[in-house]
Amino acid sequence: MDDSADALIAQKVLDGDKEAFAHIVNRYKGPLINLVFRMTANRDVAVDLAQETFVKAYAGLSRYDPEKSFFTWLYTICLNLTRNHLAKKRETLLDTTDQAVQHDLEESRRRDNPESLAIQRQEFHGLEKALNTLPVDLREAVVLRYMQDLPFDAIARMLNIGLSAAKMRVSRGLERLRAAMTHEDASDGI
Numbered sequence: 001m002d003d004s005a006d007a008l009i010a011q012k013v014l015d016g017d018k019e020a021f022a023h024i025v026n027r028y029k030g031p032l033i034n035l036v037f038r039m040t041a042n043r044d045v046a047v048d049l050a051q052e053t054f055v056k057a058y059a060g061l062s063r064y065d066p067e068k069s070f071f072t073w074l075y076t077i078c079l080n081l082t083r084n085h086l087a088k089k090r091e092t093l094l095d096t097t098d099q100a101v102q103h104d105l106e107e108s109r110r111r112d113n114p115e116s117l118a119i120q121r122q123e124f125h126g127l128e129k130a131l132n133t134l135p136v137d138l139r140e141a142v143v144l145r146y147m148q149d150l151p152f153d154a155i156a157r158m159l160n161i162g163l164s165a166a167k168m169r170v171s172r173g174l175e176r177l178r179a180a181m182t183h184e185d186a187s188d189g190i
Helices: 003-014 018-040 043-059 070-089 094-111 114-131 136-147 152-159 163-188
Strands: none
Touching: 003 018, 003 070, 018 043, 018 070, 018 136, 043 070, 070 136, 070 152, 114 136, 114 163, 136 152, 136 163, 152 163
């Protein structure tokens, strides 16, 4: 994801080439949908919020600073929309993990045999269920770090927190995730 290319495209759009924004949409729609899906466990909501992100980004393009990362700016818009959605709906997410499991399984289905697919399904379900029990601030930090594979400095900028705070959120999120999964494993064995 090339920030200099994104800055050039943003400038083209600001200069009147409205169709140039399609390059931004094509480049980032997959990562944005994936991010929102991980936060909400709802594919329809993920698509809607990704689209809303692009609408807001287009409308606010004049506020983008080309000296900074376009990717970070766009993800921050998306995270804020997702947080607002979760706050409005107060979703529990525990009952919607099947969609998240299905999404992950579809990506790996082509290369796996049925036995390993069944094991993965069980593991994905446990992970998604545990992930969805985390508070939103910890969940978004873990999702950004381990499911979006972002470095801590990018996470800090997106969440508008310091680098050490970003590392702490990820660490706390992982601790709570481990505890939730251990609890889930213990209750499965009963």
